[in-house]
Amino acid sequence: MQNKVNITINSRVYTVVANEDPEYLKSLGDYINGKVNIVLSEGTHVIGEKPLVLAALNICDEYFKLLNKNEPEERISKLLTENERLEAEIRAMQKAEKESGSRTSELSDELDITRKVLDETEEKIKFLEGQIKLKDSQLKKQKSEFAIREKELLDMLENK
Numbered sequence: 001m002q003n004k005v006n007i008t009i010n011s012r013v014y015t016v017v018a019n020e021d022p023e024y025l026k027s028l029g030d031y032i033n034g035k036v037n038i039v040l041s042e043g044t045h046v047i048g049e050k051p052l053v054l055a056a057l058n059i060c061d062e063y064f065k066l067l068n069k070n071e072p073e074e075r076i077s078k079l080l081t082e083n084e085r086l087e088a089e090i091r092a093m094q095k096a097e098k099e100s101g102s103r104t105s106e107l108s109d110e111l112d113i114t115r116k117v118l119d120e121t122e123e124k125i126k127f128l129e130g131q132i133k134l135k136d137s138q139l140k141k142q143k144s145e146f147a148i149r150e151k152e153l154l155d156m157l158e159n160k
Contacts, residue, residue, distance in 0.1 A: 038055070
């Protein structure tokens, strides 16, 4: 809905038609009128449309300074560059993570194989230790039998 508002600037009445709230439009007029009054109070021999033009220049100056203050192109450029650098770093880290995952899988497979070999080797060691005990037992028995026979032989030789 369009609103029709009368605004007084530098003692002149202007009719403004806009979709904005009437109070907002009046506040804009008051702001402009304040800027015109500043120009009039600071200047000498400022007459006609000159105060309005100078006030408009002052308002534009404020506007552009706010634009530059809030969105400096240099800052945006630096942020974009930093963003690109961080994205590249993320991609590199994702690639390294993928390669690491692949290497981890390979190492896990190697570890499984090594564990199997170790288990088989431990079983062989236990078997061989059992064989050694058996052979030691057989050796002791043979030594004992040999000692008995040797004694029998010596006894027989002495009795002859």
